[in-house]
Amino acid sequence: MRNKILTYLKFGGLLILITVLFAFASKRNERRKIKEVLIEFIEEQDPYINELTVNKLLIQNQERVTSVGKEILVLNTVEQELDAHEMIEHSDVYLTVNGELRARIKQRTPIARVNAVTPFYVDVTGNTMPLSDSYSAHVPIIHNVSEREVAQIFPLLRKIQEDEFLKKHVVGVYLGADGNYELELRVYRFKLIVGKIENLNNKIKNFKAFYQKALRDKSLESYKKVSLQFSNQVVCTIK
Structure with missing residues (x-):
């Protein structure tokens, strides 16, 4: 019985010691x-x-x-x-x-810069963000689009961001008075008319096929306008 009591006392003393040391260490750490x-x-x-x-x-x-x-x-x-x-x-x-x-x-990651009275970026989520004092993003410049129209143009901006071909070639986007969108390319000077923001995947697929053929034919410099507005067609205007 005495040994049991002694064991309990030792255990209790050890527990108290551990508690005191833990409290001391915590206080010191704080x-x-x-x-x-x-x-x-x-x-x-x-x-x-x-x-x-x-x-x-x-x-x-x-x-x-x-x-x-x-x-x-x-x-x-x-x-x-x-x-x-x-x-x-x-x-x-x-x-x-x-x-x-x-x-x-x-x-946050900007994917386009809107050329407004007070310029701003559009980020990957479709929200607006201010320009940075530290760095200027190398993203397409958007013209004739207001802040309230960002949601409308965002699917096109996201497509440009996600598609490596478009990301490499597109440097600007214009909204025309007729509601059609036009893309400005980095190298070639022809107008690329996307039209309304619908059937984007099919339009871009058609343009890529046209681009590869025209590149082989060395005819890209001869076009003034390339339109993707019409269903399953690429309509070109010669200079």
């Missing part, structure tokens, strides 16, 4: 200052937002994050502030055991 802020941009993207801007967003109570104790740093709040930035799609903020504050940033 008081330890953040040593370094490390920012990582995930995926290979152009720098539409830079590390300096992200660092500024990682400031709490007008002090640098590196001088703020871990106990008053609310990571969820920091993430919300980063995610609210107009150039950031998603962020992940966490602390390491070494006292490092790490922020993983995924930027």
Whole structure:
């Protein structure tokens, strides 16, 4: 009986000791200052937002994050502030055991630039985003399209972004007064009339077939206009 009591006392004492040590370590860890802020941009993207801007967003109570104790740093709040930035799609903020504050940033991806009074980008989700102070995206320029018309033109912009052939050749998109869309090509000067945004896959398939044949025939420079408006046809106008 005495041995059992002694065992219980030893176990209880050990438990108390572990609790005290854990509380001490936790308190010490809370008081330890953040040593370094490390920012990582995930995926290979152009720098539409830079590390300096992200660092500024990682400031709490007008002090640098590196001088703020871990106990008053609310990571969820920091993430919300980063995610609210107009150039950031998603962020992940966490602390390491070494006292490092790490922020993983995924930027928004523009696929077109609208040439308006106040120019803006259209991103991969079809939403608008402002121009960047850090980098100018190499994307097609859109003319005669207002912000309220972005949803209408977005299927065409997405098609250009996803199709390697179009992405390589198309540098501009125009909306005509008749509601038809025209593509500007990087090399050739003929007008490429897409027409309305319908049957895009079939229109692009027909144009690719025409392009390859005309390339072999060395006749691409002889056209003034190439129209994809008509069903299963490519109608060309000679200069």
